[in-house]
Amino acid sequence: xxxxxxxxxxxxxxxxxxxxxxxxxxxxxxxxxxxxxxxxxxxxxxxxxxxxxxxxxxxxxxxxxxxxxxxxxxxxxxxxxxxxxxxxxxxxxxxxxxxxxxxxxxxxxxxxxxxxxxxxxxxxxxxxxxxxxxxxxxxxxxxxxxxxxxxxxxxxxxxxxxxxxxxxxxxxxxxxxxxxxxxxxxxxxxxxxxxxxxxx
Numbered sequence: 050x051x052x053x054x055x056x057x058x059x060x061x062x063x064x065x066x067x068x069x070x071x072x073x074x075x076x077x078x079x080x081x082x083x084x085x086x087x088x089x090x091x092x093x094x095x096x097x098x099x100x101x102x103x104x105x106x107x108x109x110x111x112x113x114x115x116x117x118x119x120x121x122x123x124x125x126x127x128x129x130x131x132x133x134x135x136x137x138x139x140x141x142x143x144x145x146x147x148x149x150x151x152x153x154x155x156x157x158x159x160x161x162x163x164x165x166x167x168x169x170x171x172x173x174x175x176x177x178x179x180x181x182x183x184x185x186x187x188x189x190x191x192x193x194x195x196x197x198x199x200x201x202x203x204x205x206x207x208x209x210x211x212x213x214x215x216x217x218x219x220x221x222x223x224x225x226x227x228x229x230x231x232x233x234x235x236x237x238x239x240x241x242x243x244x245x246x247x248x249x
Contacts, residue, residue, distance in 0.1 A: 052112045052113060052114070052137070055111075055112055055115075055116065056114060056115045056116075058113075059092075059093075059113055059115040059116045066092060069095055070098075070099035070100075071096055071154050072227060073181070073240055073242050074152060074154060074181065074183075075099070076228065077181050077221065078100070078150060078181065081149075081150065081179060082149075083100075083104030083106075083149075084105065084106070084148075084178075085108070085147060085149050085150075085175070086106070086107045086148060086151075086152060087107075087147075087148040087152065088109040089151065089152060089154075090110070090155075090156035090157075091110060091117075092111060092120070093116055093120050093123070094109060094116075094121070094123060097124070097127075097133075098120075098123070098124050098126075100150075101124070101127035101130035101131050106130055107132070108131075108132050109131050109133050110135075110138055110143070111135065112135065112136070117134075120133060138169065139159070139166045140166075142165075142166070142172065142173070144173060145172045145173060146172070146173070146175045147175060148173050148175055149179065150174075150179050151174050151178070152181045153170060153180070153181065153183070155183060155184055155185065159202055160203065160204060167204060167209065168212075171209075171212075176247055176249045177247065177249040178246070179244060179245070179246055179247075180246075181242075181244050182204075183240050183241070183242045184203070184206070184240070184241050185237045185241070186224045186237070186238070186239035186241045187205055189237045189238060190203075205241055206222050207222065209243055210245070213245055216248055217245045217246065218245060218246045219243070220244045220245060221242055221243065221244040222242070222243050223241070223242055224239050225240060225242065226238065226239055
């Protein structure tokens with residue numbers, strides 16, 4: 050799933066996602082004081098726009114230039130509050146200790162020996178900051194019948210929770226019904242969610 054794959058996916062439709070922020074993001078961050086946020090795999094930018102409208106300064110990163118162009122075009126009301134950046138966070142980690150919120154929403158984070166990409170995202174959370182990780186529940190993913198796709202190749206919240214260690218306070222680690230509609234053509238009924246705070 051390289052840049053070409055994602056560019057082709059976004060080009061296949063005028064709009065891939067709903068344009069509304071994810072339900073997990075809204076639920077889990079509404080009580081947080083705004084600061085610096087990293088939106089990992091921002092896609093068409095709905096989450097980044099929602100955060101920016103609530104006072105966050107957002108770095109929105111995606112591997113797809115097509116997605117970023119589309120996201121920036123829809124974000125004229127938050128110009129100056131969102132920085133759109135094309136990067137592959139699986140190979141190039143974000144700055145360490147830089148973000149009060151690192152939001153990883155349905156990002157296909159594949160397991161790696163030594164967990165290098167995951168550790169890069171964890172290190173990006175500033176002391177006192179929040180990691181919010183959400184993905185489709187494993188049972189929903191297991192129902193997908195796609196050649197070359199194995200849900201076990203990707204991190205679930207429990208996997209990440211086991212790696213956090215004593216420097217983190219795990220506030221939420223659960224699977225629950227989705228509060229926003231599943232993407233068109235999918236049958237994702239549940240989200241698995243991890244919210245953890247890095248201790249100061």
